Structure formats: C-alpha cells, structure tokens
Amino acid sequence: MSGTSRARIPYQPALDGVRALAVAAVLAFHGGVAALPGGFLGVDAFFVLSGFLITSLLLAEHQHTGRIDLVAFWGRRVRRLLPALLLVLLVVVLVSRKLMPGTELGALRWDALAALGYVANWRMANRGGDYFAATGSPSPLQHTWSLGIEEQFYLLWPLLLIALLAWAARRGAVPPGRRLGVALPLVLLGAAGSALAAAALFTPGTVDRVYYGTDTRAVALLVGAALAVPLARRDAAVTGRPARHPVLGALALAGAALTGWCWATADGGDAWLYRGGLTAAALAVAAVIAHAVVSPASPTARLLALAPLVWLGRISYGVYLWHWPLFQWLTAERTGLTGLALLAARCAVTLAAAGGSYLLVERPIRRVRRLPRPAPALAGTAVAGVAAVAVLGTVPPAPPPKPAIALDAAPPTAGAAAGSPTPVPPARRPGRRPGPPRIAFLGDSVSWSLGTYLPEQDKFTVSVRAVQGCGIARLPEVRYIGEPHPNYPGCEHWDARWQRGVRADDPDVAVILLDRWELMDRKLDGRWQHVGEPAFDRYLAGELDRAVGIAAGRGAHVTLLTAPYTRRAERPDGGLWPEDDPARVDAWNRLLRAAAERHHATVLDLNRRACPEGRFAWEAGGVRVRSDGLHFTPEGVQRWIAPWLLPELYRLAVRGA
Template identity: 40%
Template structure:
C-alpha cells in the first residue's frame, strides 16, 4: 500500500531533522532542538495511520505480515549498517572497558529496546554519561518500532476485525489513549523524568495526535492561521524553551501541537501555499528523503569527533556534519532504496530480518567477549580503577535516588565502643575506606548513612538525574537526624560535594543550619565537616585507558592542570571554615595530603587517585587513614571515650 507522495511532508521531515542535528552540533540559538523528535513522532502517527486506513478502506483488512515486512525493508538495513560500523569503529576507538558499555547499548538497539536500556542506565549513579554513548539517539528509533509493533493491532480493532466498527470507536480509542498517555507523561516527568523521556507509553500521545489528523484538513484562513501557529510553536519551542524546563511533560505539547497544526494546514488542496512551496522545494525534499539516514549517522559521527578531539570547534563540528550527510547519502542510495524497491515475499523479508538481527546480536556478543579478553596488564590496571569504590556499594550501604529513609550500616568494634557517624552524599562515602581502617585501629563502631547526590545541607535541592525537586533527599536528611538522636554518637563526620550549582552563600548557610540540627539531635557529640575533594576536570581513568589503548604515553596524555579556584573552591572552603568556627564546629581539611603544592597527580601512595571524574578511589582513600587521624587529633576530635560520653 502506497500513499500519494506529499513533498511538503518531506520538507517537514527535513525541518525536524535539521533541528535535531544542529542542536546536537551546538548550533547557537537552538536551546531545545531535540523537539524535532516530537515532530517526527507526530508525522509517524499520521503517515502510518493513513497507510493502514487506506489499506483497510480498499481491501477490508490489514495484512500484518505485509505491514511488518515493509517496515523491516524500510528501516532495518540502514540501522544494521550503522550498528555494524559503530561496532567496528568502536573497537579501535574505545578501550575494552568502554566497549562493553556501548556494545550493550548496540545489542539493545538491535532489538529496538534501547529506550528501555537507556532509561534504566540514566538512573544508574555510576553509569557512563549517556551523552558519550554513540548509540544514544537510537532510543527514538526504538520508540517508533515499538509503536509500529502495536499500532496496526489497535487500528485494526478500531476499524473492525471482520466488519466495519461503529464510527465512534476510532476517535474514542485515540482520545482515551492520548489522554492516558499524556497524563502518564506529565506524571512521570514530575516523578521519574527519564521514564517519561525514553519510554513508549509516555510518548504514545504524540503518535495519537498524528493519527487523529488522518482525513482532516484545513482550508482558507484556517489553514493560514494553523500554519503560522504551527510553525511558531515548533520553532519557538526549539529556540525559546527555558533551560530549566523539565522535558517532556507538558512542554512537549508545544512542538507536538505545532507539528499537528502544520500537517492539518498543509493537507488541503488550496491551503497555506505560502508555506507549502518552500517546504516542497527540492533541497528540502531531498533532505527529507535523507532524514532517517542522517538521523542515524549524525550522532555517532559527532561522538567520535568529541572522542578524538575533545572540545571540537565550530569548523570541526561542521565538517563532522558534512561527513554524516555523506554517510546518509551512501546509506539511502546504496542500501535503503535498493533493498526497499526489491520485490520479495513478506515471509522472506520477515525471515531475513530475523536472521540479520540474530546475526548482529551474535556478533555483538562475540565482540563483548573479545573485548573482555583483550588488553594488557597495564590497561587492566587502569580500568580496574573505575570499579575501585568503597565496599559500601557492594554491601548496599550507600542509598540511591528513591530511598527516603536512612538505613544505617555498622562497621568496626562491638556495641559498647564509641560511635562515629559518617553522613553525607557519595563524597562522604568515598572517605569510608580511610575511616574503616581508623575505626578498626582505634576500636570504634563506625555507622554510615550516605545517599547518592544528597548533600548534607538544610536546603531544597534539584536532582539532575530525576530532573525535579529531590524530595527523597529532603526526607532522608530529616530521617538522619532521627537516627543521630537514637545513636547518640560521640563524633559526627559530615561531607558533601560542592558542585550542586547553588550560590556559595546559600550553600554555606544550608550547611551550617544542618550541622546545628545534627549536633542538637546527637546531644553532646563532636561534629566536623570534611572539606570536599578537588575535581580533576575530566575522567582520568577513561582518559588514561583511551591513551593506553591507542598506544600513547598515558600519563602525559592526561595531565591534571594546576588547581585553580574552580577546582579547589578556595573561597567556598574559607567561607565554610569561618561559618562553622563561629558556632564551635570543626573543619577538616586534608588538601595537603591530597594534592601537595596544590597540584593533583594521577597516582599517589601507590594507587590511582580517582575512580572517575570526581570520586577518590577506594585504594587511595584507604591510604589517607593516618593523615585523617592526625587531622582529627590536631583538632581535639580524638580520642573518643569507650563506653559512651
């Protein structure tokens, strides 16, 4: 079944892909070019539903095998080509540790479930940044494929299995589906934003909007108004959406409604010609033809550029886009079109598609096994640092995003021993190896209460992974006070990262307020705040592994520059020290032991200093137990009295 060619729809595809590609390339003025994906979803809902309804109108049925065969011929060959190239280039580009990560995404992309995979990874605190994943963009392809899998069945039910259904069934289905999906999208944007962004049920309403438009068209002044409003909503959303907007949620209604208005306005025979003509221009039609391939290729090319040349300039990004365009042209004219135009029975298409997918999965599994076997002892030593974390994590003693009640963990001496409490976020947890060694030597009971991305400040907090206010953190901090009142420790050690994006004065005031509340809860406890550790400005483990893998001198390829105020936050540290001293609390500063002469090194005390771009490795932290002991003694925080206060 073939619909009449609509050049203006191809132009609209071109507009959508341009928004996405230019946004990813850092084009100025596009704050939210990612809304091009929402435009694609609406177009897909419109075209696929129109195709299915036309087939039903002509034949009285929908042949599912033929529909799926057409989708496979259209989408699978180019997608597999990209996956094969990304997998092959990645073996050279990435060391084995990173290969395992992107090959897992490749496997999920081959099964069209990378949206679910990425949604799960986005809430994994230690997962590599998704922006560095060359297959991140496949999430939207997975959403579309999952839509194609379910939509023909729903359409067939709405139209009637054996005889035409009542005319109200189709609009009622679209209304209910769209309303439920939009409500779920709003709810999960507020609660767990990655689920709303990546998962198909929360995006189904956009396809439903497109489906609703089938058979509807605007004429005359309505078309003009609709086209102006639609173009304004799409471009305005891309250019003017606030950086603080939590997407998708209700913010996605703008571009989706804009795309719907454009399709509605351009459907009439004599409507919105002032817009139809430019959208139907040959360059935009050609770009629309290339839109699928260009979308497939542009992101891996941009990621490879950033890996080879960190912080590329505008010229380099422009050349990368030209390369992506060339790859898209080869893909369209050399792979997609020849296969799509080749006559073949549906059953053979389905069988070959299944075989090709299984072969790709087998190759990706082989590549993952091969990656695990390659590398030398030097590379293994570097990559081991990435998992050199405190055993709090393995013991499930470090709590994560959705935990609201603290779950104290106990280490060290028996019940009658002095109690020392370690409280804070992951920058408190990183001190556990040093404190555990000290607790065992001094005969303490060490109690830990740490939670991911939850600084010990009496302040409301926004969570970047959840893209909303971090209610769980606020409730957890209140629960910590209850636990401190119950434990009555002799010493409380608090630590938090200092890079949550708050104003320094606000942050210091929040720290002081919480420290006072903690000391009041614990009675006569001594309380000290550990100064935050410096950040190297990049991920040393990843940098060292990549350099070693490519045969470069590892340490000279990844120097840590002289520390400056941005890294050390000297002014903030001084403000914290002064504010705490005014209320009689201590400030523990191990800067000299961490980075002598204000210069940090990749290796100290026989261990890699960092496990990622901000956390000390457990081995290095463990080597600081003596330095920590001397600092605590120097500030009269030790010795602690056995048997209580």
Template identity: 40%
Template sequence: MPEVSLALEHRPATAKETFRGRIDSIDGLRAVAVAAVMAFHYGTGLDGGFLGVDLFFVISGFVITRLLLTERARTPRPSLGSFWFRRVKRLLPAVLLVVGAVQAWMLLQDPPGLRPTVNAQTLAALTYTSNWYAVLGHVDYWDVAQEQAPLNHLWSLAVEEQFYLLWPLLLIGLTTWGTGRIRHPHRLLLAAAALCYLLAHLLYLPGAQERAYLGTDTRAGALLLGAVIAFRPGLFSRFSWPAVAVLGWLWCTADIDSAAFYAWQLPLAGITAVTLIDTAAHGERFRKTLSFRPLLWLGHRSYGLYLWHWPVWVCLGVSHPEWSQATKVSVAICVSVLLSAAGYRLIERPVRTSSWRPRVLLPVLAVCCVMLALVTATPVAGPVDAHHNGPIVTGPNAP
C-alpha cells in the same frame, strides 16, 4: 469499506507523486524536525527544539496509516507479516550500525563510567523498549548525566516501533468490523489522541516527568493525529499560517519540565504539527519550499542523522572536553551528516530496496542483535550515579 475509499478519493492528485509514492514536502519536514532536535541537543538556543520529535511522530502516524489504508483498499486481507518485515528492513539495520559503533567505542576507548549505562541502553534498544527502560529501569532518563548516555535518544524509536506493532491490528479491526458502524473514524482517532494527551497531563509530576514524557500511551497522541489526516485529508490545512507561527513559538520557548507543557503545550504542538503535514501533503502551500533539493537530501537521511547526532556529540564531549561549544557543534554537525550519508548509501537504502526474503534477512539481523547483546556481558565496574559522579554501591557496604 466506505471509510477507506473516502480517504483515498479525497486526496488531491499531484503531478509529482502518486498516493503510494513518497511526498517530497514530507521529506522536507523531516529535515526541519531533525534540525530542531539537533539544535536543542547541541545547546544552540532552541529551547523547545525537542518538539521536533513530535513532528516526527505525526509524520510517522500519517505515513504508516496512509500505507496501511492503501494496502487495505487493494486487498481485504493485507499481510501484516509483510508490513512488519518492511519496517524491520527500514529501521533495524541503521540502529544496529549505530549501536555497534557505540559498543566499539566502549571497547576501544572504555570511557570511565559510560559502559554500564551504555550496556543497559543497548539491550533496551535491541528490544525497542528504551522508553520503558528509562521509566522503569534502575536509571531514569534524567538521572544519568547526558554525557554518560549516548543512546538516550532511542526512546522515541521505541515509542514508534511499539505503535507500529499495535496500530496495524487496530486499524484492520477499525476498517473491517467498524465499517458501517463508524461513519467518521477520524473523530474516533481525535478522541483517542485527546485521551493520550490527557493521560500525559495527569501523569506529570514536577521534577519526575519521565512517565509522562516517555510513555508510549502518553506520546501516542501525536502518532494518532497523523493517522487522522490519512483518513481525512485536508482537515487541518486551512490553518497552516497560524500553525507555523505557533509551532515556531513553542520550539523557542517550551519547557520540558513545566506543568504548562503537559497541560496544553504538548497537545498544541501536535495540532500545529499535523496542520503543517496536512498542508504539505494535501495542498500546494509550502510544497515548493519544503521540496528544496538540499532539504530533500537531508530529509532522506534524517533517520540516520537522528540516530548518529547524539552519540557523536557525547563522544566529542568525552574525547575533547577542551573544545569550545562552537567548535564542538561544528564538528558534530559535519561528522553526523557524513555518517548518516554513508549509512544511508551503504546500509539503509541497499537493505530497504533489496529482494532478500525474511528467511534470509531476519536470521542475519537476529545474529547481529545476539552478538551486540553478548558484548554487553563484558564485566565492568558498577553503574555511575550522575548526582555524585561515583559508582553506585549496593549491599552491606551501601551508605
């Protein structure tokens, strides 16, 4: 496997971490990414902060491919079952906690108009199909008012999980049957990423951007770019300072519903993100800044913080509409950080580091999923039409 060996040998060693260990500076970038997303969702003026999701995508593509290449180098037949089980341990418990909390809020307070959408998004979240539900379901991502969809943000987790399901199979094929035939696998990945970005451009429709923005195929470009630097470390790191400037500009100005965004801004955001990650992971530039202890603390909890920040915001908006924007932002940040810290300490970390076997943990998680799915069967009124703020009427009495 010369390609895999090459990927391992070209990575410069550092004193603080090994190839298989965590890279502190990447955790620092996770903190930056979640802060950008929160700034966008909380309306604090960072118009392109939603591109923090693309930074998460690139990080995920890099980290997962790096783990798989290490496993592939260690054994010719890595256990995909073990890999997928580790992903389940890492990701699903926190999702169940957040979805369960949102459903508990629905049952206790029953905010008018929310439960139909929340129930549908709960089922999509439990099956990691939130992005395709938004694209193909009865309610598109932008057709329901944001304050009526506390699980809207889980579309990005669905994209990542679908990637985690398919990419290991493709990677093993690439490093097994492609050995000796594909001399530069990173170039193949770059071409595949370019194709994904082209597809997003071609599928974009003004005012109906759901398919281009939420599709797994249209957003996999960022994940594949992350895989590129796992195969070829240092490929982008020489352009780090221009990347910082360009990414900062995009985060301040990008418009999610503009033709320019899908034509060139989205791929440019992916390229600048992969440049920063390549530099942070394989060079010394930015390493000290991104390894700042508060950033690392936040980065370790960034997954939970991403999960909690939007439901908390929706809950505060519904429960306290009289609050000022500044008050709501301050409370939302504090509550989200506290909940993510508690979830990390009590759920995420204990489950991830536990020695529970699949035959023990998987049935427990399956029961939790079934219970949450059954809660969605509670009878409610018709779904809310965000454009008219009233129930959607179907059947013979429909207008």
C-alpha cells in the same frame, strides 16, 4: 524518523522537508543553541509524520487489496529501521568501553538491550535506580527512547486499525467508502485519551514518566494517524493535482508559527507542555503536513521541497541515530572547540556518518526486491550478535591488584596541609571500644568511591558510611546540569544517618569528604544561590558545623578532605556547568578550612593530590584517578591517593587509639 516504504502512495518531497526541519531542531537543541530551547519537540514532529505516513500506507493497501498484510508491513519496517540501529548499537558499545567509566558500563548494557528490544523509552523512564547512571553523563543511547515509542506504534497500530476497519465493515448501513470516516472519531478519542493521561500523570517529580511514556506521548502519533484518514480519500493527496485551499493554507501558516514559537520557548519541564501543549504542537505540525499534501503546488509544499531539505530529510533517520552518541563523544575537552565551532564539527561528523549509513547500509538493503529465504534467520542472528556484544562488551574491566601501603613512613607527604600532626605514642580515649584503630568515611558518593576502593589494611579497619546522592545541603530545590533535580529520598535526614553510623563504628578518625551536592544552585530565601554567596555560605557553614559535631560525637578526631576540582559533564555548547566551576570548589574548600579552625579538626588537601597542577586532571602520578570527572577510580585510589592518605589517617588514628 521512519521513511516512506514502497507502498501505494506517491513520494512527496515536502515530507522529507518536514523530516529535515525536525531533525535540525533536535540537533540545535542538543547542540546548545540558545534560540531553540524547545528543539526537542522536533521528535514530536517526527511522531506526527510517522503516524500520518504509516496510516496512509496501511489505508492505501486496504483500499487496493481489501486487506492489510501484517507480515509484509512489519518486514518492511524491520528492513527500514533495524540495520542502521544495529550498526549504531555495535559502534556505541565498542567505543563506550574505551570512553565510559566502568561504573556506568552496567547501565549501558541495559540501555543497549532496551534499544534492541525497542523498549528504550521505558528503560529511560526508570533509569534512575542506578545512582552513578542517574547522575552521570547522559547515556549515549538515551535518544533511542523515541525509536521505542515508534516501533511500539508500528507493532500495535496496524492491529488496532484492522480491528477498527473490521468493526466499521460489520455496520451494514455504512458504505465501504465511508468506513474510514466511522473510524476517525475513535482515533481522535485515542489521541484525546493520551493527552489526558499526560495531564493526569504529570507532576514536577514525574517528568521522566510522562516524557518517555508510550501512553502519554502517543498523542502525536495518533494526531498524524487521524490526519491520514480524511486525506486518504482526497484525489489531491494521491495524484498531486494542483489545488487551492485558502483555509488550509491559513491553518498551515498558523501551525508553522505555533511550531516555531514552541521550539523557541518550550522547556522539557514546563507543566503546560503536558497539559495540552504537546497536543497543540502535534496539531500545528499536522496542519503544515495537511497543506503540503493536499496542495503540492502551494508555497508550503514548495518551501519544504527545497533540495537541501529533501537531502537532509532522506538521511534524517541516520542523522538522528548517530548525532547523540557523536555529540557525547566530541566534547570540548577532546576537540578544543566550543560554541558554534563545536556544533559545526559535531554536525559535520554526524552528517558524514549518516550519509555513509544511508549509502552503504540502509539504501542497499531497502532496494533488494526479494530477500533470500534465510533473511529472517540472518536478521535474528544479527540481533543476537549485537546483543551478545552489548552484554560481553559492557563487563567492567577487572580491578587492579591492591598494592601494599607502608603506614610507618615518618615524614608527611606532599599534599598534606600545613601543620599536619606528628606521630605520638598511642593512647586510649575514654569509653573507646577495644579493637584496632578504626577509620570511618562520611560524606557523599565521592567519599564512597574513595573509601570503598582503599586497599585493605591489617593495622586498622575502614568503614564507609558515605551515602551516594546525599550531601549535607538539604534545601529541596536544586539545579543539576541546568535542570531541576530533587534531593534523593532520605537526604533530608543525613544527620540521623551519620549519627547511626558513628554510633555503630565508634571511629578513631572520622573522615568527611563532600563535593557535588554543596556546589549546586539551590533556592534559599526565594532565590537561586550557591556557595560563595554570603547568605548561602552561612547556611552551608551551619550544616558543616553540624556534620563535624556528629562525626566527633564519640570522641573521633575529624579529618576534612578538600574537594577536588570536577568535570562531570559539559554543557551542550561545550562549557562547564556551574557546579563544575573551580571557583565554587575553592569557595567550598575555604568553608572547610574555616570549620576546621572552629572545631580543631585536621584538613588534608585532597584537591592538591588529585589535581596536582591546580586544575582538573583525569590522571595524576601516571594513573587515571577520576572515572567520570567526579568519582575516583580503584586504580587511582590504590596507587596514588592511598599511599599519601593512609599514612596520614593512621597517624591520627593511633594518636587516639
């Protein structure tokens, strides 16, 4: 994703073509193009090219001057990469404050600071500690992980290269012209070590660690660096003199074929990728680069130097920076587009933003021959300013004041199920601990958001025993937004956790709200199934019977809330993920009603209250009720749901109090 700086190697338009194809693959992958499921490997093509170019620049400087000016090198990298990144970070933080739910702003703050410090890859590898961030829409800065790996390479690799060259120079028997050759085996050894680390660390449950790790992804950068060592001594690489290299041409053809196959078949969770596949993909790209550089008149170089590819390659850094947040913001819901039309719109806006960044920010700064003396101070001030915006701009808005709820309104409100209970004189249930009426919320994170945001009451107490990330379905193989997703630790023992909560709270009314985790695909009897299929429904009904039995364990009246329709995230092509399918929500709610009949429980139609028009809605009753397409907002709970729900729960509670 970096470009050539003004150094002692000639400009080669074919390398811009490599950039163009790499970024196009990434755009296609993130745009949901089914033909390129492995388009994410375009990032590895960038890595190979960066390793090659940076090493070539450093070696050229060393050959001409006998030294490497680290300060000047790092200064060029800062001028090339930092201004555009600062602009993107600033825009992302400001726009996300308007578009992103408050529950995810805290995670965005750390994402922005990690991107600013070029350690985003390690941040993304360990981002799962925040449940709402881990299960929410991807961060608009998720793509900066690759910039982190490259910048870490730019920081460390020149130091290691200087050490290698110094080591070779101390070997007196080695002529100066052959010192690079002595260092080459060590570079290859580093690449092999990175590949072995990926293979050793990979397990299906640790994909993020291997995918984002600098140590495990450095193989592509080091393959590019290793390629630069022998080519640094070739006249054709620096003069562009025509030459024929049939063997290298055959390798380039094989490399292009392997690259195309990887982009068309790979999946980010495939074990073979981390057990040699990433290395093979890097070697394939290196073969193409080598032929284009050594034989600039070859078909490889001429095809890569086509004008549209060169143009896209020149702005590829900006394209990469802007595409991901723009793809996140330009959704099917906001644009009304899906499929290829949505992808075309996203790409058009991305190219416009990248072109503007290149013409107005990147190129002017790069063309300044001599920076003013306070330039480092200005750069530091700019970084500090963006960091301040990232911190202050991601403070969640203050919650609205909690309104008072009238609990003694006699008639049931709209949204209550037919046959809702009528008030009866208070009566004590046997064995009940003294105290005001008690209501406990059980379920998952949707139940947690509802129970937590309820306004406080003086006539009864509310406890929230819902567990974020845990439903009642505990089959271990899960698909979430199209990818494998394990159950969170402890979810397989949800029943024991519920029992402890019920024993501790001794509720009069136990409210159960379950949503997302029961709607996902899970593997049952050796195949993927979901709610609405007979075998899976029987499985869920058994778990639901156990849930109701636990909730009623101390005599509480069980109230089941229907699951509202959801829109947690869009597929890359703008469609809905299966777990957001309204048909699945309807199937689950039918299971709830059947369980209520079996156990003489009450059903309250939360879906009708949250989605009054019979389809997913962000707003109801004039307030925003959903923060992220799944969880509730404090304002929506307090001003719309609670005035309907709390009187119903209070009637049920005093009947058994």
